[in-house]
Amino acid sequence: MSSLKTRLEQDMASALKGRDELVLNTLRMTLTAIRNAEVAGKRARELSDDEVLKVVAKQAKQRAEAAEAFEGGGRPESAARERAEGEVLARYLPKRLGAEELTALIDEVFAEGGFTEPSQMGQAMKAVQAKVAGRAEGRTVAELVKARLAR
Known part of the structure; x- marks a missing residue:
């Protein structure tokens, strides 16, 4: 099992115990996306850390795009929630290059x-x-x- 996936699962368990709804729901959706990627294709397989990282990055990008769409649609509360979820996912991504x-x-x-x-x-x-x-x-x-x- 990839160490990043393990870390996500452990952090989700901690969020569950700590009743942190934002982190819990964000990591739950991300882990679901990872599991879907693992079973996509002809047969199920374990994703490498790089592949898990790509899934997390894709999820973060989706949050940013959704936040923009909500902002443009006059729904600032939904945009703020998407941005907060994006910040949770950013913890697992490598530091961005300047x-x-x-x-x-x-x-x-x-x-x-x-x-x-x-x-x-x-x-x-x-x-x-x-x-x-x-x-x-x-x-x-x-x-x-x-x-x-x-x-």
């Missing part, structure tokens, strides 16, 4: 890979995403890589 760190990482990957042409966008993105490992939003990474290739 703009300078991300730019430096992209520069490093470009130096290693020798990417110079816009036609190499896919290869460059694959190499950068491997180094970023979920610590930055894909859209932001793509914009920076595209801008760097356009120089």
Whole structure:
């Protein structure tokens, strides 16, 4: 069993004992998403920590998008709840890269890979995403890589 999944389960049990509804419900939904990912496909399997991390990141992104939608729809209470759930999930995600760190990482990957042409966008993105490992939003990474290739 992945150590991240174990940590989520232990934290959910603690939230249950402590009657922390927000954490309990957030982790319960996240663990359900993890279990669904484990049984998706031809046969059930245990997810690695990286795969569990991707599920948690996806759940956090969904919370952020839902908060925006609720805010735009004039439902600030629902938006606040979604943001609070996103903050709970953020505890399990790696620290986000700052703009300078991300730019430096992209520069490093470009130096290693020798990417110079816009036609190499896919290869460059694959190499950068491997180094970023979920610590930055894909859209932001793509914009920076595209801008760097356009120089």
